[in-house]
Amino acid sequence: MIIKYNLAIFCDEQERNTSIFDVLDKDFYAILVLVGLEGGFTDNKREFSLSKQKRHNMLHAETAVVSAISTVQSFFL
DSSP, X not given: OOOOXXXXXXXXXXOOSOOHHHHOOTTOSOEEXXXXXXXXXXXXXXXXXXXXXXXXXXXXXXXXXHHHHHHHHHHTO
């Protein structure tokens, strides 16, 4: 099953200028959240992901995924 999304949030510890709130909009109906392994994405994977979409806060991988999804959900409440 292929799910189409209209926003991809790339959680990258090297990003310092963009907050998750900078990209959220209530018009989004399907959001993809990308979280890499602890230690970050390889340069190749980062370049590939950035060539596809957008992305501030460095967290452990298991915390980052919960934080990102919680932030997205709270935005729509």
